[in-house]
Amino acid sequence: MAKSARASSKKFNNQRKAASVFAPTENARAERLSAKLLELAKQPKPESSDVNMNTEDNDLQVEITTRDDNDTAMEVDASTKTTKPRRSSRVIAKTNILVPISILVFAIGFFPYKPFLPGLAEYESLELGPPPSGPFDKLVFMVVDALRSDFVFSEKSGFEFTQSLIRDGSAVPFTANARSPTVTMPRIKSITTGSIPSFVDLILNFDEADTSSTLSAQDTWLAQLKARGMGKLLMFGDDTWLKLFPDTFDRTDGTTSFFVSDFTEVDNNVTRNIAGELENNDWGLMVLHYLGLDHIGHKSGPRSPNMVPKQQEMDGIVQTLFEAIESKNHLKSTLLVICGDHGMNDAGNHGASSPGETSPALLFISPKMKAISSGLSAPATPKDEFEYYSKVEQSDLAPTIAALLGFPVSKNNLGAFIPAFLPFWPSARDRVQILMRNAKQILGIVTAAFGDELFDPKSTTDPCLLEPTDINTLACQWRSISQKAHTVADARHVDAEWLSATSTWLRRAQDLMSAMASNYDIPKLLLGLALASVSMLLSISSTVSRGYNWNSDAVPLLLITLSYGIMMFASSFVEEEHHFWYWSCTLWLAYLGSRQVAKTRRISLVGWFLVALAALRLMRSWNQTGQKYAGEPDIVKIFLLPYPELLWILVAATYGIISFNILASLDGLPYVISTGLSSFLVSAAFSFKLAFTAEDAPELVVGFAKAVYDMFQGQTLLFRARLVFALLSITGVWATYRSIVGGPRASRTSAYLFHYLYSLLALTQSRATNIPILLLSSLIFNFLQSSNLSIPQITTSSILLQHATFFAFGGSNAISSIDLSSAYNGISSFNVIAVGFLTLISNWSGPIFWTSAANLLLMKKAHEGQKDVFRQHITLLTAFTAASIAFVMAACTILRTHLFIWTVFSPKYLYCMAWGLGQHLLINVGFGGLLYWLSSR
Template identity: 95%
Template sequence: MAKSARASSKKFNNQRKAASVFAPTENARAERLSAKLLELAKQPKPESSDVNMNTEDDDLQVEITTRDDNDTAMEVDASTKTTKPRRSGRVIAKSKHKKSKMVFQNLANILVPISILIFAIGFFPYKPFLPGLAEYESLEIGPPPSGPFDKLVFMVVDALRSPLNRRTGQLTSDCSDFVFSENSGFEFTQSLIRDGSAVPFTANARSPTVTMPRIKSITTGSIPSFVDLILNFDEADTSSTLSAQDTWLAQLKARGMGKLLMFGDDTWLKLFPDTFDRTDGTTSFFVSDFTEVDNNVTRNIAGELENNDWGLMVLHYLGLDHIGHKSGPRSPNMVPKQQEMDGIVQTLFEAIESKNHLKSTLLVICGDHGMNDAGNHGASSPGETSPALLFISPKMKAISSGLSAPATPKDDFEYYSKVEQSDLAPTIAALLGFPVSKNNLGAFIPAFLSFWPSARDRVQILMRNAKQILGIVTAAFGDELFDPESMSDPCFLEPTDINTLACQWRCISQKARSVADARHIDAEWLSETSTWLRRAQDLMSAMASNYDIPKLLLGLALASVSMLLSISSTVSRGYHWNSDAVPLLLIALSYGIMMFASSFVEEEHHFWYWSCTLWLAYLGSRQVAKTRRISLFGWSLVALAALRIMRSWNQTGQKYAGEPDIVKIFLLPYPELLWILVAATYGIISFNILASLDGLPYVISTGLSSFLVSAAFSFKLAFTAEDAPELVVGFAKAVYDMFQGQTLLFRARLVFALISITAVWAIYRSIVGGPRASRTSAYLFHYLYTLLALTQSRATNIPILLLSSLLFNFLQSSNLSIPQITTSSILLQHATFFAFGGSNAISSIDLSSAYNGISSFNVIAVGFLTLISNWSGPIFWTSAANLLLMKKAHEGQKDVFRQHITLLTAFTAASIAFVMAACTALRTHLFIWTVFSPKYLYCMAWGLGQHLLINVGFGGLLYWLSSR
């Protein structure tokens, strides 16, 4: 009672004190407030356009708090100068500023594809060609000679090269041979070389070493455009046809030398529509098959050898190339496939020997390109540019006494005399007796001049070839220097390449008549003419393409504008993270400078590996110093160790391609270790998917995750059993036997269907389930993509995604700013691209999984699967970055994804601009077509595919779903 009395007394005293002390002040404030309200009421109302209620503006954060009644309205004083119209003006200015930044960012991303395509049009133009068929022109030295052959069997064994260990110069015991060396499966072919029935050469296939450009070079004698490299990957393309160009196929058809037959790679049917009379085409991109694809060719041979109505039979075998893509040149399937091809050579040769209507048939065997030590092609390594070439016929014994076989290489892959692959065109033309193609840059192979004993005939063959190439030379340089009546004598001018060529032409053309009339051929003149042909060929082949300089500069300018717009948007945002963006600026500048050195372009992976190592070490030390948490130090060591292992997983680049790496040293010899890692990766993914299916009953979520992962794992086992059966041993073989019975097509479609169904459910949950469901679904999307990446990756690369998950856990444990997230994403996207075996060479493109779940060619489906197969690592980090950004958004940061994309666009535009500048400045460089052109193609893929489609499109979709 006493306490209650005291409290009541104290309360009464306070009330009395407040009434006597504070009441006058309260009354005065109330009077001033009333006067102020009356004054505001008399002012004009603001326009509706001045009112901005956009609560999402990150530059204007409105904070609503609850205050005591005593605090309300007491701040209004006569000295207060703030008015509502003034604040409204600031809101309008900030809104306009935000909109301008959004316009800058959108415009920068729009300019990225525009600049890329304009530059590509100027850098990779279609080369002009002379239309119509060549005709024999009248020469003073007489009519053209007839050829010793009247039929041609042209057999292409895709990727047929001569293998050699580049580092040691020695054949290794486990290295399967292709044609000429000791371990070859071509034993019968080598016997033909020894007895003189076959004349062998090592051809030089210029880059790009893929099928379509090489067939163009073989049939026209010209140097193909790099545009053909892009068209080579589109099975449905018909724009690259040679139907309007002069080729030896067109010459054969025009002269009625018999029907034209084609069996094998349907690239020939695309290049020569309506040319062949009987065909049986096979697609070239089902690289999983190397049996039926060749049986479909061989089944036509026996019947056609009995027919006498054809003049040309083209046989294009794909199996050996497919084995290379799947398992490399040391695959256990390689020698049996060579023996199969050797048996076909034997069948053809014995038919030519025994059948009267085939007595004058020439059999040409060649590879369209070779392959590197990884089994791929498209670049310019010696293995890729050195396919085998053989001319076979019993008539060859008249000009050849035989050569040693197997042979010892003189240089990298050079077993016999080296010729240009384009030399096939004029040589075939002469041997079959028709004019050389108008656009030919090839030189007749002098070894076959012995078929014509007459000096006049030999002069005819060389001079007609020389005059045809002279027409191309004079079209490029003018004819004044080559005109014997010209007042300017090139022999007395500065000894440039063209002046030297013109001087030599005058000499050989003046001697031609006297040499033709002589009883014996002048060996010196023959040598001089052959040298002139080769010089002219080298000059025209090495000439810079007909670049469209204005388009190159326009593309470069637009890329630079895109870069400046992105930087402007970045700098003007005012988010106070400029210091965190400095490392990204340094990376972009270093990368740009590096693009001007061909060696650095070829070995680009080292830049990303070391940059990533330094970056992770920097993040780890910074986080440890800031938080003093020992666990972060442990995660830093784990991350650095994971990155170090990842760097050594696959040897890439040019200098050390095919050298020992983790896959070759540990996984291929010990497949049990491989499947332990693979099973662990699938197991972790299964638990992660299960944890992310919290919106479903436990029984359903457990069954779905188990069924989904089991279907994916069984597909990978079955795929590997077809792809590399030597890897499916032990418990992997036992599990594979349990799941036998379904085709790979069905298995792949089942996996894709289950992933799609689960993704649709996750989308539904994101839209209707609220913030928590959106966050859970974001992780489910990430794990579903990881499972898709596992499906599209080679079995030996699957553990890289396990290592990537460890790196992601380190980044999750660190409190990163948005620029740090973006920098980490860029570095790890590029590092994992190279860790998976990627490079800046076309030969590193992996097509082994491009047809998973597809029964026929579809450009969109194949393109999508090829993108996933080759960019599985970078796409993983796009998804992982979304999870890190989602975390920042849930911490209360505004405009998170836009900040991220602004920085990504700035880096992408800068890298594109630097690559364009390098290609423009170095367009006459020796390695422009072998190094810088492929680099620009990859630049296109990174800019259009990875940045716009994946980072902006796919990443934006993921962020939108996760932030609902």
């Protein structure tokens, strides 16, 4: 009993020492022990004969009691310790839920659907007699996707027959101004309605399955043709027309617009319908939309060897159509319109606002054109880069087609009738009617926005005496031309001055309304901004509450975030954003290298540090991007394209290094199997890249690359790509299985295997000229792996290198930099999920590489014994992502009336959505979390 009392006394002393930390638990234990002692004290004292001198049982009982009490305390203590990680995990989950919610809420407010006036326009009385009839009764509307003006009008054009029509006056040429966004769906909306489409159509343009953005309830010249019974409506080509105009066409043959690997069949499917339909007399409209030229641009750019032959093919179709119009009686009054929906930049892409992208060709063709045109010289010299002949707005097609075919202008039109066609109506009254009907239709839209007091002739306010703002000047000019309209219409001779003044008024009204800000939903903009800010603050508070000992390591990330956010308020910095990441990466690597070398003084680390700086310098010059220097000389243009042998040496080296690394990571398999699997996998991937490049840019496959390509001939690209994907999937499944059942060492080895498998997938989805960038990235990774980095340093390195490699691969904040050339690898028909996944890999291959590389660095920290490694990493990533999204939202909100809101800031917000939803949530959190979970088992 004495020994038991001594043990109890010792326990009470320990309880008092720990009371300040585990007071509740220790107090409870003390109470239980006190009660037990009091109970023992109340028991009768034993007789001396009953006393057991063997104290082992008593000692054992006290030891068991003590152990039970300690176990209870440890359980409570452990539960206390785990509450913080669980609470932190919940906070991180909430912040990452707020990210997509804030993005979508802000997008709804920033990209709303613009309201349109329903119903079809009717002729209103102008007291100038009956509306003038049109000189044409049929329309062949031929769209050649991405038909840039120089493709038709320059000396290097393949449109020789079309140029002969320009010279003899049968074709009237223009350069159309296609406003941003320069992608197909918004451009077709502008062409057919004459309005300025919503920027949301840019997003919908990438979804082949979308049917929400239709024009079935809107006034278009197609609806006018159908309503007036001018014949059946036919459509052959891009099925975007079928989505926009459901149940409108009587005969169709649609083709998908995103299968960019196809140059030939996609156009043959259109042409095969022409000959038979030219014999029919039951149609009033035939729409032909050819996609092959656009696909060539996406695959290999405007200077592709396939470009001129495709132009010659299109020129042959123009000749077929013109000769039929000229020779067949039922086609005598047919108007042929040839146009591009947009152009393309020097990389072959489109979507932004560079001169090449916004300058498609436009021609009105008919033998009747000789009555108003004596011909122009062709080929021609551009006035300003891609501006050939006269320049008109693409939306001007709507009122011009309406007048030439004799029906009212669409209600929502902002286009102006092209004055060059007024000579088709000799009568002054008819010319006045055409212009005044167009002007009154646009006036209705102007007064809806600004009120009608300034434009009302009965108003006592004279706009000509007010401050000469845009709207006051427009109202003053309107009073002048409207008052003179009847006088001019009754005159025997056409008043050229009045016609010019009216055409000028139309253009000014068009510019004013086109430049007006969208109908933003301000509450939603502010709500989205607030949610993003809350997400950022929650991330920061989570780091503070966890008490992570980051010292000064997180300060650089804070400075980078603030600098990046401030930069978002300047349009020129947004366009040239890559410079920020390039210089930040350079400074960051220099900072890390100097610190690491000073700490370790290892010669090998000095070598890797210098190699990393050199690799980054080469990466910065690999592809010129942005707006100011896009198309300027870079490593690809100076060294790789002129010397393809050098390109394939670098490509082969990259594949060889990955093959060796994969083999080293297959240590769980017998040597014969691992050697065969790695060799077969890398050989299949390399042969696919050779075959793909031979199809895409055959001029690059020369020398030993051509010899290797000839050895692997006989299989289609589709089969080769599927074989590579199948082998990658099989190896990935094996690596996953080994991570789960193989123990810690197998998990670490599998983590590296996952990294190398992704690298091989990235090579498969990248252009051949960009493959060496992954080799350079691997060199930088070796430096980081040789360094002893803290978690904030790993996160900062990942963020910086994700963005730097995105731009090094040729990315930018312009929609035109999206690369669709590899979006259909291994796919025989459109599938939104598969195409979306492959497009993400193609355009974000560099950032995803650094997500995987960061996982390996984090795994190293975890195996060193550091806790909450991935949670700390994701907390910092989320804080940066939420902050950058909030800054972009603030910039878009404050600068919503800026001149470049649609050409610079709106595309930037779309990329912000891609970075937040795609790269952060899907890749960094989802894919990165999966990799870390597998590697830490």
